[in-house]
Amino acid sequence: MTIDRARFDQGLTYEAYKAQMTRNRERVEDNEQRIELGKEDVAAFRALPRPVKVLVLAEDWCGDVIANLPVLGRLAKDSGKLDVRIFLRDQNDDIMQRYLNKGQFKSIPVFVFFDEDFRELGHWIERPASVTEIRAKRRNEIFKTHPEFGSPDSPVDALPEEVRVRLQAELAKMREDTTKFANAEVVRELREIATRVAA
């Protein structure tokens, strides 16, 4: 299976993708508004010698898509240099099979960057490792600070409901507190791939 212009053009534009969303469009658009892009980052994308094509695998229900697709959407909008086409993962398994996370998992979003001749520049899957790492660390700290939450590896259903609700609030706050870092890491990694395009 190769990606060529004909296949790429079958994908949805970012706006068309959002228009067909039935579940989390509001969250995607809210994230899109809240992302703060650095001037230097936008300038780096604007300075790309030619537009870069970005094939995306996504689904409406996925939390990492809700968090990270809007970063790509904003980079495309603010730079005018990314031509984004989105494919629904579960309807495009041939593409998914080519970009499995660690060769086994159908993690999304997947962003595949191509030059104008559809030579792959690189691809990006799910979320930055640095984000997974910092959130795992913060999560462990929450459990250390709150012994009433039990062990981070224990099933949450064993917790009394009011404790569970407090844990949920702490985890939500931790995600919120790390969002700025997470977005910056996504931008940094996407910039590194996109700027591989030859001058």
Place this chain on the structure above:
Amino acid sequence: MTAAHKVKITYCAECGYEPQTLDLARALMHEFGARLSSIELIPWEGGTFEVSVDGQLVHSMARNGGFPDHATIKDAVRARFSG
């Protein structure tokens, strides 16, 4: 006195695991009826799908991978009835 047997299903709400959660809950309702004292559905996060019977974890997506076979969960419930 008959012991009360409870099933809890913790599912990742943002991942869209509601269909699998409801399918399993429905299967347990049909199989066991009023012999289960409750089936609790707990919306959670982080890709979770866990099933416990009377406080014992019988399936975890993180531990076992994927969604459970309904038969496995039913067997775990039956084991509690006879235990």
